[in-house]
Amino acid sequence: MQLTLKTKTSPYLLAPNPGGMDLSSQVTGFDHEGRETTISVVNERPLTIFLNSREIVTAMTIGDYPEYLALGFLANQGMLSGYDDVSRIDYDEECEAVVVRTKSQTTYEEKLAKKTRTSGCAVGTVFGDMLEGLENISLPPARLRTSWLYALSHQINTTPSLYLEAGAIHGTVLCQQDQPLVYMEDVGRHNAVDKVAGWMLSEGAEASDKILYTTGRLTSEMVIKTATMGIPILASRSGFTAWGVEIARKIGLTLIGRLRGQRFVCLSGEERLIRDADLATVSSEAKKHGRKGGAK
């Protein structure tokens, strides 16, 4: 497992390592004036996730941290009863597959059987599974200082990353107070957040004092994943969907979007906010640090 442990001067436990692995390629083409041009583009490859002997899904991923991705995906889909139940995770690079093995038999076989019996008038199985666990979720009464938000945003945007190197990629960062801790990137829609979830599970990380930052939209899936991970606060530089907001309000998740420079909008869980930042000292986002042509 590739681990970029930083020295004490960096707050990160795990940070992007854009040059350290086969994560991007130099590709040559032609620009608008017909000149030959070489640009850096992100690699993507398929990764098939197995739960015991059953093939669950093939994700398109940049390929780092396949074990975290598999573990986090299965946990966020509600297919694992807990990390204690995981007996072994095997990654086969040649086969582009990860097998997560559990001690007890999982109930997913049962769920798949249920799927084939689903009548025409029922919400989809996968989706239904995601919603199922939400009723039992109770998020802790955390606090969020606006000074942390601004500090996090600045640090994350200036951290060397595959995004800054090649663009066209998502980022998700696990944070605590004003410190970004684990910064995952991926080309796949929800892989970055699933990798953070996998890291948290394997490290037994506490969720109640964490903040999740994402470059992606605040959709229902993103909100559900964050809540499933037990994290009470989700922030993004991108926008909202109506259902994302609705679910966040229902389960008491603090939802911050459109976080750019001084500006943000809080559409759920406003009571956790402590407005301690002096806005006069928060400069508008420097143009060079803006994520403008990011993953879309």
Added chain:
Amino acid sequence: MQLTLKTKTSPYLLAPNPGGMDLSSQVTGFDHEGRETTISVVNERPLTIFLNSREIVTAMTIGDYPEYLALGFLANQGMLSGYDDVSRIDYDEECEAVVVRTKSQTTYEEKLAKKTRTSGCAVGTVFGDMLEGLENISLPPARLRTSWLYALSHQINTTPSLYLEAGAIHGTVLCQQDQPLVYMEDVGRHNAVDKVAGWMLSEGAEASDKILYTTGRLTSEMVIKTATMGIPILASRSGFTAWGVEIARKIGLTLIGRLRGQRFVCLSGEERLIRDADLATVSSEAKKHGRKGGAK
């Protein structure tokens, strides 16, 4: 089926109708200064797609054109032998489900059976299915004038849309020469392109003279979908992934990315380009027309 037929002065056969349906909501929260603020956010809802009696997938969608979405999704996944085989499409709004019925039995049951037999060392079923048909694809020798590219980019960016209204959404536009024809938007990653595919199938639209424009990244999936639809040219204002480029080159698809203002990069199928635009007359993209906080 909601159809926005435009008058002759507009080139669109089908254009976004941001105010016409329940596609966005007004949500009230608090801004960075603690002021109450109301913003427009995109709605999303689940749509479960059935092929005959089998539940295939639940997509998160804005909810317009469910029939096109279901049809296009199934076709792009290689689950339909052709539109001729489709006997009926039923959308049940209350159940949030679409059922696509075929005359002949589909082979998808067989494919699902194969899936459970897949050994550990095999690429994922869904993904394998997508790649399967590529060998038989032969894209036509179309031409692409750079003047069309700039005209399309300008028209699309200034078309009233849910994106301009609420942000956080993807757009895909079917174009012919310098005319955008069908502009679909969706919160779901590939729903917009699947809806275009569904429209093309039901209308029997010719693909060989078309250009597909997307706001999203040029990933392998996007390239495969475009090729499956028979469209020889794919352009985006966003970036590339390495595998997207590799597949485009293998199948001879013209791939244009990072299309903003005067600038673009062509990483595949350069031979289709005719550089007829006078760059001196193409102004750099006006700031107000840039898609900067788009769907991520």
